[in-house]
Amino acid sequence: MKLKSILVLWPSFLVAGLVNSLFFTLFDPLELMSGGEPIFESRVLAYSVGFFVCWLFAGLSSGMTLFFERDSEQVNRYCPVDYGKPHGGHPGNVA
Numbered sequence: 686m687k688l689k690s691i692l693v694l695w696p697s698f699l700v701a702g703l704v705n706s707l708f709f710t711l712f713d714p715l716e717l718m719s720g721g722e723p724i725f726e727s728r729v730l731a732y733s734v735g736f737f738v739c740w741l742f743a744g745l746s747s748g749m750t751l752f753f754e755r756d757s758e759q760v761n762r763y764c765p766v767d768y769g770k771p772h773g774g775h776p777g778n779v780a
Contacts, residue, residue: 697743
């Protein structure tokens with residue numbers, strides 16, 4: 686479990702830092718408005734909120750990737766599938 690959390694959190698942390706840097710290079714946080722009022726009162730608050738929002742979405746993306754890379758044994762762990770001999774053969778075969 687510890688390894689899986691590192692596989693999700695570390696890449697998402699790096700991506701969040703990159704996306705946050707690129708976004709705030711293009712936009713001044715004090716000029717972001719909603720209804721004519723600034724969204725954030727300080728740049729540090731905007732940088733922090735922006736980073737954690739980016740980290741959340743990047744973490745969800747990494748977590749979904751880790752979830753979908755599971756093999757069939759992990760997926761069917763609670764409902765095992767019997768891969769033994771077919772029972773009764775093919776219905777079209779007449780002996």
